[in-house]
Amino acid sequence: MFLVPPSLPPTPKDLVDKAHILLDRKLGPSKVLHLPESCERFSRDESEAEGRVPDLVVLAETLDDIRDTLTVSVEARVPLTARGAGTGRTGGAVPVAGGIVLDTTRMNQIKEIDRGDLVAVVAPGVILKDLHAAAEREGLFYPPDPNSWETCMLGGNIAENAGGPRAFKYGVTRDYVLGLETTLMGGTTLRTGRRTVKGVAGYDMTALFVGSEGTLGVFSEITLKLIPKPETVFTLMGLFGAARDATVAVEAMIRRGVVPRCLELTDSGSLDAMRAQGVGIDASARAMLLIDLDGDMTTCERDMERVGEACDEAKAIEVLVAQDASQRDRLWAARRELSHAIRNMAKNKLAEDVVVPRSRITDLMDAVERSGQEYGVRTLAYGHAGDGNLHVNFLWDDDEDVPKVHKAIEAMMRHVIEMRGTISGEHGIGVLKIPFLPWEQSAELIAVQKGIKDQLDPLGLLNPGKIFAPGGHKAC
Ligand SMILES: Cc1cc2nc3c(=O)[nH]c(=O)nc-3n(C[C@H](O)[C@H](O)[C@H](O)COP(=O)(O)OP(=O)(O)OC[C@H]3O[C@@H](n4cnc5c(N)ncnc54)[C@H](O)[C@@H]3O)c2cc1C
Incomplete structure (x- = not known):
């Protein structure tokens, strides 16, 4: 495995010892891990970023635990990295300077699903699939669906502004976050946003925290917008002789006014990875589109016809409609596992x-x-x-x-x-x-973002070494 080594020095032992004593005193030793063998699994995520084994891991259960940990981090000058399920793909939860990892997996309560207001209120350690299921039991729908939905957590989704296959039709996580309870370094807790669809009081601080990659504050409560659950879903698979044909089909669908719930493209090499997983796909296919359509029956039937026409126009080898839920699940399971399957290649x-x-x-x-x-x-x-x-x-x-x-x-x-x-x-x-x-954003734009970071985390202790080229956290 090709790894990117930590860019920051480890945290000095005397500072760690001070933090350990303070955390034990405030939270009790049962919530604080310190043995290297217990802390080791918190040193990495699902990326090639190589972290350090954290010196301490806090297993937070409440807002007070988060507040106390962020207070201790500043008092002892020890860096801190918040963590959900650790499924991140760019090293966001990887503690590159060691220090404290603040694990939120025990904060897994779905506090409210309100059918009248169409909102859900959740703690950050709720697994996304559990929110999907809870909303759907009430006839409601939470669309964001990163392919890691069976394991990733809402706190991590907010911090990464997670997307997923349904983003084309329904948008990304940001489009569903109404309000946040966020604690800043030092222990100040802010409630930003609202519970209503509309609301323009002050700067949109909630939007700033969404996608902040755990560098501005730690979320303890999340208020999310829900929508009514679509009546029905159909899955189609289009096979093509070339990737270019598949992209022509995508353009043709959009021209016909179809906005699929999901529109996933798989190229020739990725199809080989799927075949290696045992998925039976025509050997002549060099590209595939996996298409989900949702809505009421009439809309879905009309859209299926238009998708068929678009695929014909693009010279599809064939278009198949999944006949039942188990066929649908099999296709999607293979697509979800692609990333791991490719790793074996x-x-x-x-x-x-x-x-x-x-x-x-x-x-x-x-x-x-x-x-x-x-x-x-x-x-x-x-x-x-x-x-x-x-x-x-x-x-x-x-x-x-x-x-x-x-x-x-x-x-x-x-x-x-x-x-x-x-x-x-x-x-x-x-x-x-x-x-x-810096290739994408100007020096001025990066400087403004660093200014915001400095304002909220003056010592640079919260998730150091992320987003911007590291200058070292300022405390050590
Ligand atoms: C197989 C696979 C498929 C994936 N598919 C997709 C996809 O389709 N779309 C997509 O967007 N992503 C995808 N991902 C990436 C990943 O699942 C998402 O980024 C997800 O949102 C991370 O959630 P997590 O709970 O694992 O967060 P973690 O990896 O634990 O943390 C991610 C970031 O969030 C911060 N964080 C965590 N909790 C909090 C909190 N309470 N407060 C503040 N910051 C916090 C961490 O510090 C870190 O910076 C995929 C990953 C895998 C392994």
């Missing part, structure tokens, strides 16, 4: 999560192929074609190929920015994309 893999304007998706596929060919690196891509967001994977076996891989990634990033796209659609900057942020 080579010794090393780096995945980038880039977005271009939808009309440039074919150009993006070409740019990926060109970057791979130019540097002799194997690439494959899949992702959310409806919103121009592709997960591009770079695979290699020989460690000597690392410089070539970096060059191929850099070439692709430059193409993405030229196309007025963005370096990250949903995974955030974390540790791994820090070098690319």
